[in-house]
Amino acid sequence: MAYVDAPSTERPPAAARRRWTGARVIGLLLMVLWALLGVSIVYMLIVGYDPEKVAKYGPRIVQGIWVTLHLVTMSLLLGAVISIPVAAGRMSANPVIGGIAFGYSYFFRGTPLLAQTFLVYYGAGQFTDALKAVGLWVFFRDAYFCAVLTFSLNTAAYQAEILAGAIRAVPAGQWQAADSLGLRHFTTMRKVILPQALITALRPYGNEVILMIKASAIASIITVLDLMGQTRYVFSKTYDLQVYIWAAVIYLATVEVLRRLWELMERRLTRHLRR
Amino acid sequence: MANYMQLLSFGDSGWGDELARGVLVTVTLALATLPLGLLIGFLIAVAKNSSEPLLRNAAHVYTTIFRGLPELLTLFLIYYGGQMAMSALWRLLFGTPFEINSYLAGMIALALVFSSYASEVFLSAFKGITLGQYEGAYALGLSRSRTMLLVILPQLVRLALPGLSNLWLNLLKDTSLVSVIGLSDLLRNTNIAVGVTKQAFFFFFVACSLYLVMSIISSFGLRRVSAWAERGEGRR
Numbered sequence: 001m002a003y004v005d006a007p008s009t010e011r012p013p014a015a016a017r018r019r020w021t022g023a024r025v026i027g028l029l030l031m032v033l034w035a036l037l038g039v040s041i042v043y044m045l046i047v048g049y050d051p052e053k054v055a056k057y058g059p060r061i062v063q064g065i066w067v068t069l070h071l072v073t074m075s076l077l078l079g080a081v082i083s084i085p086v087a088a089g090r091m092s093a094n095p096v097i098g099g100i101a102f103g104y105s106y107f108f109r110g111t112p113l114l115a116q117t118f119l120v121y122y123g124a125g126q127f128t129d130a131l132k133a134v135g136l137w138v139f140f141r142d143a144y145f146c147a148v149l150t151f152s153l154n155t156a157a158y159q160a161e162i163l164a165g166a167i168r169a170v171p172a173g174q175w176q177a178a179d180s181l182g183l184r185h186f187t188t189m190r191k192v193i194l195p196q197a198l199i200t201a202l203r204p205y206g207n208e209v210i211l212m213i214k215a216s217a218i219a220s221i222i223t224v225l226d227l228m229g230q231t232r233y234v235f236s237k238t239y240d241l242q243v244y245i246w247a248a249v250i251y252l253a254t255v256e257v258l259r260r261l262w263e264l265m266e267r268r269l270t271r272h273l274r275r
Numbered sequence: 276m277a278n279y280m281q282l283l284s285f286g287d288s289g290w291g292d293e294l295a296r297g298v299l300v301t302v303t304l305a306l307a308t309l310p311l312g313l314l315i316g317f318l319i320a321v322a323k324n325s326s327e328p329l330l331r332n333a334a335h336v337y338t339t340i341f342r343g344l345p346e347l348l349t350l351f352l353i354y355y356g357g358q359m360a361m362s363a364l365w366r367l368l369f370g371t372p373f374e375i376n377s378y379l380a381g382m383i384a385l386a387l388v389f390s391s392y393a394s395e396v397f398l399s400a401f402k403g404i405t406l407g408q409y410e411g412a413y414a415l416g417l418s419r420s421r422t423m424l425l426v427i428l429p430q431l432v433r434l435a436l437p438g439l440s441n442l443w444l445n446l447l448k449d450t451s452l453v454s455v456i457g458l459s460d461l462l463r464n465t466n467i468a469v470g471v472t473k474q475a476f477f478f479f480f481v482a483c484s485l486y487l488v489m490s491i492i493s494s495f496g497l498r499r500v501s502a503w504a505e506r507g508e509g510r511r
Contacts, residue, residue, distance in 0.1 A: 027322075027329030034336050110444070110490045111483040112451035115462055119483060122469060123476030210343075217345035221455055228347060241359055244352055248344055255343040 041245055048242050057234045057243070064230030065250060067144075071226055072216050074148050076209060079155035086160035091167065101160070108157035114218050116154060121146040121222045147219035151212065158208055166201035167193060199270060206262035210255050217251075227251070282472060283481065290468040290478070297461035298485055301450050304381060304460065308446060311386040313439075316393025321423075323394060324401050334394070341391035346449050350384040354456045357383070381453035389446050396438030401427075403434045433504040440497040444490050451486075461485060 089101025108116065124131060124140035131137040139145045170193050178188035220229035231247040234240075285291040322334035341349065358375040365373035404427060412422040454463035465482040469475045 021327065023325050023327040023330050027325070027327045027331075027333055030322075030333035031329050034333060107483070107487065110448075111486045112448040112462070114451045114454070115465075115479060115483050115486060118462070118466070119476065119479035123479050126474065126476040214343075214345040217347040218452075220347070228345065231348075232351075235355070241356055244348065244355065248348055248352060251345055251348060252340065252343040256339070 045242060045245060048240070053238060053240070057230075057238070060225075060230045060234060061227065061243075061246065061250075064225060064227035067224070067230075068213070068216055068226040068228075071144070071147060071151070071219060071224070072209075072212050075151035075155055075216070076212055078148065078152035079159055082152060082156035083159035083163055086156055087163040087167070090160055090164040105157045105160055108154050109161070113150070113154055113215050114221065117147065117150045117218060117222055120150045143219075143222045143224045147216075147222060147224050151216065151219075154215075155208060155212055158211075159205070162201050162204040162208065163197070166197035166204075169200050170196050199273070202262075202266050202269065206259070206266070209262070210258060213255060213258070214251070279477060282468075282474060282477070290464075290472070293464045293468060294461065294481065294485065297459060297464035298489070300458065301447070301460045301462075302489065304378065304385070304450050304453065304458070305443075305447050308382050308385045308389060308450075309443065311382070312389030312393055312446070315386060315390035317397055319390060319394035320397030320401060323398050338391045338394055341387045342395075346384070346388050347452055347455070349388060350381065350452055350456060353384040353387075354380040377453065377456045377458045380456060381450070381458055385446060385449055385453075388449065389442060392442050392445075393439060396435050396442065397431065399438070400431050400434035404430050433508075436497075436501050436504050440494075440501070443497065444493060447489055447493065448486065 086101050086104055089097045090105065092098045092101070120140075121143060124146065128137060131140050139149075174192055174196065175188065178192045183192070216226060217228035219226050220232055223229070225233065227247055227250060231243050234243045281289060283289055283291045283294070285295075319334045319337055322330045323338075325331055344352075354375065354377065357380055358373075361375055362373040365371060408426055408430070409422060412426045417425065450460060451462045454460050454466065457463070461482055465478050469478045472478070
């Protein structure tokens with residue numbers, strides 16, 4: 001702590017007056033612009049409030065939210081399961097296995113999700129007879145199933161990269177220490193490496209969850225009635241832009257709440273790492 | 276096999292020329308969006324870096340909105356919302372109906388998304404530049420704008436390039452969404468080909484491969500750019 005022994009002859013500096021700098025004027029203008037936009041949207045939603053439409057289409061939107069949540073949860077969980085062997089392949093010393101895992105990852109990360117969804121959903125139609133023969137046609141006929149399948153495969157590629165990257169980031173000394181203690185490979189992985197790797201992976205996983213929620217809107221294009229799908233349906237019936245605004249508010253709120261919750265969780269889980 | 280080659284041939288019998296035209300639209304759309312997105316993203320990052328809280332908050336609102344909305348929804352909001360707003364305005368001014376261009380709507384929506392992510396990349400790059408660089412430049416008598424342009428920006432490019440490369444690859448993929456609002460990009464032309472030939476798996480696989488080729492070529496290009504940006508690094 002600074003200690004002043006002689007009384008200073010200087011006067012304390014005058015409180016800095018806030019001047020109207022250029023940055024401040026622009027900032028104020030932009031904030032006013034945002035406020036105007038916000039107010040006009042709220043105004044539009046209040047004035048345009050139509051109990052008849054809300055009663056007729058409200059339940060559809062609520063149902064759409066559930067479908068979106070279900071779709072995202074299923075895809076993320078299935079993707080997490082698929083990502084384990086892919087991540088193992090990405091870290092494998094065997095060039096063939098490594099190459100296959102790399103190819104998988106590169107394909108799903110390098111092509112648009114929309115194109116992948118079309119490939120699965122419409123592409124399956126080309127093999128109707130073969131799929132019927134093995135009894136899988138019931139699944140591939142269903143747009144929802146195709147969306148879950150494509151999203152799972154897609155997110156698995158990203159999750160595998162996150163997982164493999166996080167495991168690689170654990171210092172080699174951890175492996176050596178576990179080896180010298182005589183732990184088996186599997187035990188080392190489960191008890192020593194993974195707990196540390198998953199902490200590193202926490203933030204990218206959170207990003208992946210948010211990206212998946214946003215990407216799930218793509219399912220609406222292959223006729224899945226998720227939040228986006230129901231929104232598109234209602235818009236085609238009413239030609240009322242309000243429904244898009246509502247959808248935007250719901251998506252934004254979901255993403256924001258999730259982001260905040262994830263931050264809290266991360267802070268809780270990493271509290272032993274902070275000083 | 277010969278059958279498939281026939282499907283991809285150029286001319287009346289094949290779909291090669293349609294797909295090639297689609298690739299061209301996809302690439303030009305991404306290239307047209309890039310400077311716009313970079314410019315907005317840079318300005319937003321400067322605003323976020325400002326000492327003025329009002330300006331910072333305004334920038335954060337922008338990022339929160341466009342990073343939180345699904346890209347598809349942003350596109351629809353711009354396309355339909357822009358259509359409605361512009362036609363109301365046009366009717367007021369000229370009394371004629373107005374048709375919004377799907378290319379323009381796609382470009383604006385993609386630029387909004389790209390810039391909000393790019394601003395975060397630029398912001399973290401700004402954090403990688405020490406205060407001494409600004410102080411040194413001011414001590415030499417450079418004005419604020421010249422400091423930014425001559426001292427900070429060249430270093431910023433090097434620091435931001437890895438993040439921006441990822442965003443470019445994302446942008447290339449996100450262009451596929453404009454097929455939904457009727458722009459004849461690669462995916463839409465593929466859809467048309469599928470509608471006529473019923474060879475869905477084959478054509479969508481070709482489309483995916485073309486996207487992959489585009490991203491591979493981009494990766495090579497980006498490697499050249501990053502070698503250029505780091506040209507001063509090795510001599511330290």
